[in-house]
Amino acid sequence: MKSENNLERTAIIKGDLKFTSIGQIIKSDQFIKLIKTFIKELDVKKPYFIRTLEPFQNEIGEFNEREFIDFVYLLNINSLDEIIRSGYFDIQFTYEEYSQLFLEFLEGFYNYWRGIQRFMIKMDSYSPDESTKRSKVFSLASNNDAFRKMVLDLYRNIHFNVTGKSFSIYRQLPSGAQVAFLADHFEFDREVKSKNDSLYQIPYIWEAVFEPPVIFYTQSNKRDGVFPVKDKRILQKFYLANDEWFGIPLKVGRLLAIVYVQKEYLALGAGLFNLFEMAKPEEFTKEKPDAAVFFGLDESIFEEDEKLGFVAKEDDVYYGLLPALPQIDYFGYMKKMLLTLHNVIQIENKALPVHGAFAKIRVHGKKSANIMLIGDSGAGKSETLEAINKLPKDCACDFDILIDDMGSLHFNKEGDLMAVGTEIGAFVRLDDLQPGYAYNTMDRSIFMNPNIVNARVIVPQMTYEEIAKSTRVDFVFYINNYEKIDDTAPPIELFDDLDAAYEVFSEGKRMAKGTTGEVGMTKTYFANPFGAVQLKEEHEKIAKKTFRKMQETGVKIGMIRTQLGIPGCEQDGPYIAAEALVAFIDQLNSEKK
Template sequence: MKGRRMFMTETHQSVRTNALYMNPDRGIATLDFSKYYVNNFYNLINSKGLVEIIRLYLTSSHHTKDANGIENVSAEEYVAILKKVFINDDHAYDDFTPQEILASFESLYSFYRSFLRVSITNFNDNSVITHSFKEADARFNDLVIRNYRIIEEKLQGFVNNVYRQVNAGTNATLLVRDHQWPAPKGYESLTDVTFIDKVMLQPPMLMHTKSNKREGVFSAVDYNPVDHFAGQRQEWLCYPAKVGESLIFIYFHVDYMVNGLALSNLFELATAEEVEGQKPDAILIFGQEKTAGDVSHYHYDSDNNLWVGEVPYNDKTTYFGYMKKMCLTLHNLHQIYSGKLPIHGSMVRIKFTNGKDKTVVFFGDSGAGKSESLEALQEIADEQIVEMETIFDDMGSFILDDQAKGGIYAQGTETGAFVRLDDLSSSVAFSNMDRGVFLNPERKNARVIIPADAYENVVAHHEIDMWVYANNYSDGIGVHQFENEEEAKEVFIAGKRKALGTTDEVGMSSTFFANPFGPVQEPERTKPIIDEVFKRLFKDGVYVGEVYTHLGTDKSKDALHESAQELLDQLMNS
């Protein structure tokens, strides 16, 4: 780790003080309020952190340097000028005009705000009251913007008429704490990492990553990734996630803070009581320095019944899809080994105006048209649908249970939805904007993560009324019901789709059971569960079929709307 910290400092000009970390290459900044909390202007102007922020700004390419300009002074001299401006000392303008100082000061302010800024308070060791960590963050934000405006107005010579109350200090805040959990022998290196206990986001959040697409399939390795972990306490955090009913400890390097924050809109954060003294079902190490090649892996520790995943530290893995899908892969493998069937798809409960209440599961790989079918259904059935509730958006499980109706029920994994902005109607996108975490909104494959349902409902036992394969490659219109389970299994297991560019695949592809996150890795263990699931569904008379989405060939919504209309008729009249 010593070598990489040097690499990051020299190449990316990262800054680390006792209380501040900034990495311009990733656009990440963390402020440790437990180490140093700024509560007045004099704490701020005299802080080591401010000097380092200014030093970073002055050495960056954020501005155009003038040989005689203010950007050529030292960071300490720059701070001295700001102090003089604040106390109305005319010597502030001995070398530079107010206009020159103002232009640089505005640029400095924009430079700082270009980072994703997160404050962190440690529950166990802090200098602010832990139960009011949100208030402490709010006071810091108010302090930064208030003093920015004081200096700005002094330099410009007049007060503003319009004020924009932006998050000047931070975008989010975390309360973290230490937990004791029964780490097996060999896992001791993880025990020093602090756990995230509470998260406060200030949405809408617009965050950016270097990569915007996921590549490849996660593969097994014969070594335990924990053996290679040597992370420093101040460089790592753990998000304890409830993925379905699986408990997964997600360890991530702070340079992946975008991903770590986005998790809070997707997976339920486990409580302190659910973490303390508990062994997880799986562990993910995200930002691992030493891996077997430039790819992501997982390992099953049979001695401790633990699934362990690793994702390497590089620019490619900054895309949130790597974190989400590795978590789901670990969860799904845990499900398969428990005799449960992972379902790559979405499930909704629809209440109609005619009094009927139906659950529908849309099934298929990325880009097949699952979410698009739902959107089309909403658009054409606006007056016939009372309520549409998302049970799961991307991954769930079918669970065999002799006590359930039909001997089977469905259960979800995520409390949020990770969807392409292009797939959302403007009404849906804007209605969720105030709660959303937006990732690379200006780029192709832009995504938003929005809360979808309460955890208690996601993991409840849901009956299955209809299961349809999202077929985006055939010319048919509407829906088609399979006559028998063998015909259905042939289509579902083949997992065909025409790739739409959300991953590195192009053209026609085929994925075992349309799920590269678990079933592909363990097909022989999955096949007997598939057989039993289809047997029970057909025995109970559940509608099993396919809906033609046309997304692989026809980009217009006409064909999709026709299919959605036929799907609507089937649901309302059955």
């Protein structure tokens, strides 16, 4: 279901075609559709070069797209001057007049094509054999390469035949599919199926090929509200059309999840491949998922308080549902819905979900410290860790990120506090990163709305094996982004009083930076609006028990001041915090000698 202001911003290219001639593009249904939607935009904006279309309109202004397509086909192989002189088309302009008009139309259409989200999808049978899989992936990449070449050749041929001149500089601009997918229809074991049979008729994506730099522009750039948890049955309320929806199987930490995405939101679906581990067909066809997300459902099935998405449990599976609305066309909704489902399941399993970052930090090659940083969006968790990379080399420090945004805490049989992560990547706010970071990761990142405030990058960072295993936690810090560092408020502070520590964590105070719909000083229970708020009573029992046991087992609890929410401290604040954190770990190592 597409919203009215969201028409045809996604192009789906058939990946089973080997593009060998430009005619395959010009005569395709996709090309005709693109011409129509581009002309609709011109009808609204009314640029002067809209007069390019006059020769292909009848007396009442109706556009003959077939005749125009024939004209474009001829223009690929003949000069504009020859076509005008032939009289085959009723072009009542001189060559000089019409060449200028059409050149502007060509540039506008080419930029329009490169500005929409472009995906190539090849239906190809999955094979567990690694050599066969590689062969299929290479074939898909080759088809996209051929398609990109055909698009470039078409643009350059027409440009030459309009102007009579070649380019002084040839730029190999990204013109093919930004992401290519291999998909297949799978047979699911009977016992893993839900009561909605349409879920098993759609194609499931089993491999992806990215063409960097991958840049997507979505209709929204921030997330608002929390997802309510509803006690209702929902599976019979919708149907997934097999030519509109795709299934994306994932591992969210140790949980199995499937995301069902409507094709107009494939950009958000593509972002998942940089953030979560893909689940294999051998897993998702034979195991019942722990959770599932539906992104792009018809708005009519949602109640008023559900318009930003909601959670429901049915037949032992947690489901997250989001409607096809412009205001939630933002990757944060996709990511946070998955993490909300993860957290609700963790609470049900008596583990403590945490909204935070977790890293193993080493100083001077000595014993490392495993540091958990807890805080809400924009507090400075990822920024502080990334700032460690900017410290002087003589600090001799390095780190491994094990959790970037969400994880869970539990105690093992020996009584050690352990952490398990959820994501293999990071969804990072570009505005707060150290200069140059984004460019260092451009070849493997997905950029979201890089031209506006709260621009984001999704970058892979860890392996699944690293984030899915239990790792001991040495220190738990609350990330304070709102207090200025001074003599009474140091960068790092340890709590002596357990009640005081618990109050700081449970209050969840931060200075909101516009990463969500909040601004100014805010409070969110345990800095975690993703499950903890919705199931506060159950969460609080687990949290209090965890804090008491942390004190009993010697896990230190403290606070780090990043100053990220203080104007003017966006860069220096996390750097100072990183500097203090490394010095803190270095001092610990010295004391242990």
